[in-house]
Amino acid sequence: MSLPIYLIGARGCGKTTVGQALAAALGYDFCDTDYYLQQVSGKTVAEIVAEEGWPGFRSRESASLIAVTAPGKVIATGGGMILAAENRQFMHDNGHVIYLNAPAEILASRLEAYPENAQRPTLTGRPIAEEMAEVLAARDQLYRQAAHHIVDAMQSPEAVVQQIVNALSLARAS
Numbered sequence: 824m825s826l827p828i829y830l831i832g833a834r835g836c837g838k839t840t841v842g843q844a845l846a847a848a849l850g851y852d853f854c855d856t857d858y859y860l861q862q863v864s865g866k867t868v869a870e871i872v873a874e875e876g877w878p879g880f881r882s883r884e885s886a887s888l889i890a891v892t893a894p895g896k897v898i899a900t901g902g903g904m905i906l907a908a909e910n911r912q913f914m915h916d917n918g919h920v921i922y923l924n925a926p927a928e929i930l931a932s933r934l935e936a937y938p939e940n941a942q943r944p945t946l947t948g949r950p951i952a953e954e955m956a957e958v959l960a961a962r963d964q965l966y967r968q969a970a971h972h973i974v975d976a977m978q979s980p981e982a983v984v985q986q987i988v989n990a991l992s993l994a995r996a997s
C-alpha cells in the first residue's frame with residue numbers, strides 16, 4: 824500500500840506547487856486541503872475567516888485533513904495544519920510527512936510577488952516580511968516535530984521533488 828505523502832511548511836514554501844509535480848512524478852493523485860475546503864464550502868479561505876474567524880477555519884481544516892487522506896495521494900496541507908497536535912499526530916501516524924523548509928525572507932519574497940489574498944488573509948496584521956519571520960519562529964519546531972523528512976525548499980520545484988523521492992527511497996531501504 825502506498826501511504827499518503829503530506830507536504831507541510833509555511834506559506835510560500837511550495838507545498839501546492841511541489842505537491843502537483845510530485846504527484847505527477849509518482850503517478851499519485853494530488854489533493855490540496857485548502858482547495859478541498861473551498862470546494863466543499865463554496866468559499867475562499869478569506870471568506871471563511873471573515874465569517875467564522877480563524878478558529879472556524881482551523882476546525883474545517885482539521886476535518887478536511889481526515890476527509891482527503893487515502894493511499895496513493897500527495898496531500899498539500901495549509902501552512903497552519905500543524906498547529907493542532909491531533910493533526911500532527913494524524914499525519915505522522917498515517918503517512919510520510921515532508922517539511923519543505925525555507926527561510927522567512929525567501930517565503931516573504933515569494934508571497935510579495937504572488938500574494939493570493941483570497942487564499943492567504945493576514946495572520947498577524949503585520950507586513951508580510953515581519954509576519955513570515957514571526958510565524959516561522961513560532962511554527963518551525965512544530966513542522967520539525969511532525970515531519971519524517973526535511974527538504975530544502977529553496978531549490979527549484981523539480982529539485983525539491985527529487986529530494987523527496989530520494990528521502991522516501993532511503994526510508995524504504997533502511
Ligand SMILES: Nc1ncnc2c1ncn2[C@@H]1O[C@H](COP(=O)(O)OP(=O)(O)O)[C@@H](O)[C@H]1O
Binds near residue numbers: 837934
Ligand atoms: N521551489 C520554488 N522556487 C521558486 N518559487 C516557488 C517554489 N515553490 C513555489 N514557488 C512559488 O511560490 C509561491 C507560493 O507557492 P505555493 O506552492 O502556493 O506555496 P504554499 O502552498 O506552500 O503556500 C507561488 O507563486 C509559487 O510559484
Ligand SMILES: O=C(O)C1=C[C@@H](OP(=O)(O)O)[C@@H](O)[C@H](O)C1
Binds near residue numbers: 833
Ligand atoms: O499558514 C497559514 O496559517 C495558512 C496558510 C494557507 O495555505 P498555504 O500555506 O498553502 O499558503 C491557508 O491554509 C491559510 O491562509 C492559512
Ligand SMILES: [Mg+2]
Binds near residue numbers: 855899901
Ligand atoms: Mg498551498
